[in-house]
Amino acid sequence: MKQETLITGGIEMLKRLGLGLVASLVLLLGMLGGVLADPPLWGDANLDGQVNMADVTRIEQIILSLNPPTLEADSNQDGKINMADVTCTEYRILGIWSSK
Numbered sequence: 001m002k003q004e005t006l007i008t009g010g011i012e013m014l015k016r017l018g019l020g021l022v023a024s025l026v027l028l029l030g031m032l033g034g035v036l037a038d039p040p041l042w043g044d045a046n047l048d049g050q051v052n053m054a055d056v057t058r059i060e061q062i063i064l065s066l067n068p069p070t071l072e073a074d075s076n077q078d079g080k081i082n083m084a085d086v087t088c089t090e091y092r093i094l095g096i097w098s099s100k
């Protein structure tokens with residue numbers, strides 16, 4: 001696995017710098033977390049950084065299998081992409097959806 005290699009390599013590098021394994025792990029996980037934990041913009045189905053009517057259209061296309069699903073299309077975060085996400089995204093555009 002590439003990620004394992006990256007982590008192992010990172011730990012080795014930090015060990016060489018004189019840090020203990022635990023300190024290395026904490027540092028590395030923090031670094032990885034910063035990179036990987038960029039929170040999704042829920043409703044931004046077309047991944048352009050904005051939530052607008054284009055995303056509503058995109059979610060409808062995803063439901064119809066005309067476009068591949070994206071994580072962000074699951075606007076209400078229930079693990080499914082359906083008409084509830086269309087409604088949820090419209091609420092987000094109107095600013096009346098309280099997000100997690």
Ligand SMILES: [Ca+2]
Pocket residue numbers: 043044045046047048049050051052054055
């Ligand atoms: Ca968008």
Ligand SMILES: [Ca+2]
Pocket residue numbers: 073074075076077078079080081082084085
């Ligand atoms: Ca959903």
